[in-house]
Amino acid sequence: MELFEALEKRQSCRNYSSRPVEMEKLIKMVEAARIAPSACNSQPWSFVVVTSPEKVKKVSTNVLESGMNRFCEKVPAYISIVEEPAYLRGDTPNPKYAHGDVGMAVEHLCLAATAQGLSTCIMGSFGSVEKMKDILEIPQESNLRLVLAVGYAEEGDPLRPKKRKALEEICKFL
Numbered sequence: 001m002e003l004f005e006a007l008e009k010r011q012s013c014r015n016y017s018s019r020p021v022e023m024e025k026l027i028k029m030v031e032a033a034r035i036a037p038s039a040c041n042s043q044p045w046s047f048v049v050v051t052s053p054e055k056v057k058k059v060s061t062n063v064l065e066s067g068m069n070r071f072c073e074k075v076p077a078y079i080s081i082v083e084e085p086a087y088l089r090g091d092t093p094n095p096k097y098a099h100g101d102v103g104m105a106v107e108h109l110c111l112a113a114t115a116q117g118l119s120t121c122i123m124g125s126f127g128s129v130e131k132m133k134d135i136l137e138i139p140q141e142s143n144l145r146l147v148l149a150v151g152y153a154e155e156g157d158p159l160r161p162k163k164r165k166a167l168e169e170i171c172k173f174l
């Protein structure tokens with residue numbers, strides 16, 4: 001898929017079919033995130049791919065318990081994104097750019113999903129963070145940033161027009 005087509009087609013999906021997601025496609029998504037840019041090439045991220053039905057159910061239940069993101073009842077896979085310490089120069093981690101770096105990696109995940117016919121929804125609200133870390137088998141002290149729902153959109157789920165600020169509002173040309 002051409003880049004600009006993928007940019008247009010990527011949208012937050014909140015209506016998933018029960019079709020399972022192929023592991024090769026999930027790996028390709030993480031490979032795409034792996035090559036995202038980051039400050040001083042610090043790569044301050046790690047990922048947890050969840051596809052086993054028992055784990056998927058636990059992740060979904062934790063999200064649903066928050067009363068948010070009801071669409072998680074039907075999500076077949078998740079990729080969680082952890083912000084890792086960013087070593088820019090020297091031995092002391094510097095978090096200044098890590099949040100932005102993680103954002104770029106997540107967009108790579110999303111575009112790689114779109115290019116493979118998959119849909120995603122980035123979730124900042126995913127229920128109890130403590131419980132989610134236990135489910136994902138990551139340390140409580142880790143910095144779990146986002147959980148990405150991944151799956152095939154239900155047939156007929158429409159491509160919505162993008163609601164965005166006008167170019168003139170957000171950009172000046174000098």
Ligand SMILES: Cc1cc2nc3c(=O)[nH]c(=O)nc-3n(C[C@H](O)[C@H](O)[C@H](O)COP(=O)(O)O)c2cc1C
Pocket residue numbers: 010011012013014069121122123124125126146162
């Ligand atoms: C950091 C972040 C957190 C988000 N959290 C949620 C969420 O918890 N639930 C949800 O339905 N969408 C969530 N979204 C999706 C945004 O609502 C969505 O990207 C935005 O409205 C633009 O719509 P689009 O993704 O369909 O283009 C999140 C997006 C980002 C970048």
